[in-house]
Amino acid sequence: NCLKRMLHQKELELSLLKEKIEKEKQALLVLQTKAENEICKAQKLISEKDAELHAAEESLSGLVEAKIHYSGEGLMVEVAGGFNGWHQTIKMDLQSSSATLEPVGSRKSRLWSTTLWLYPGVYEIKFIVDGQWKIDPHRESTIRDGIENNILRVDR
Numbered sequence: 001n002c003l004k005r006m007l008h009q010k011e012l013e014l015s016l017l018k019e020k021i022e023k024e025k026q027a028l029l030v031l032q033t034k035a036e037n038e039i040c041k042a043q044k045l046i047s048e049k050d051a052e053l054h055a056a057e058e059s060l061s062g063l064v065e066a067k068i069h070y071s072g073e074g075l076m077v078e079v080a081g082g083f084n085g086w087h088q089t090i091k092m093d094l095q096s097s098s099a100t101l102e103p104v105g106s107r108k109s110r111l112w113s114t115t116l117w118l119y120p121g122v123y124e125i126k127f128i129v130d131g132q133w134k135i136d137p138h139r140e141s142t143i144r145d146g147i148e149n150n151i152l153r154v155d156r
Contacts, residue, residue, distance in 0.1 A: 063117040066154045068092070070112045070136055074129035077112040081125030081152065089128055090114055120156050124149035 070077050070092060078089035092112040124142065126149050127134050135141050140151040 062119050064120055064154055064156060066116045066118045066152065068114050068116065068125070068152065070127050070129075071138065072109055072112075072127075072129060072134070072136070074110065074112075076130055078128040079114060079125055080128065081149075082123045083116065083118050083125070083152070090116065092127075118154045120154050123152040123154065125152045126150060 068079055070079070077092040077094075079092055080086050080089045092114040095111040095113060097111070124144075127136060135148055135150050140153075141148055142151055143149075
């Protein structure tokens with residue numbers, strides 16, 4: 001009798017363990033399904049982002065390096081233009097050969113430059129020298145609505 005009770009007790013414990021294992025299996029299946037769904041979502045997102053990256057690379061592949069130079073008096077020179085909708089001025093760098101020839105504060109003619117990445121085309125530009133809008137008389141220019149601007153041609 002004692003052995004029967006012990007055997008019966010062990011069979012109950014075994015049955016409970018089997019039920020617990022079955023519940024754990026079901027919980028693992030639910031987690032596996034959720035994980036597979038999340039992996040699919042992540043793979044789809046990666047694919048979309050790859051497509052966006054490819055489109056951006058294609059778009060940027062048309063950009064060309066455009067060097068802009070300005071020669072004239074001034075302590076600070078910037079350039080603005082149609083290449084960015086005239087929204088922001090770009091600070092130009094004083095060329096080292098120009099800086100060593102003339103002391104700082106000198107009003108002598110100096111060479112300034114900057115490099116931009118632009119799409120090929122024709123842009124109107126203007127220089128801001130010590131806060132004053134100026135054209136470079138050595139560059140091609142145009143007059144529209146009474147306003148004179150220089151021309152920047154960017155070729156492939």
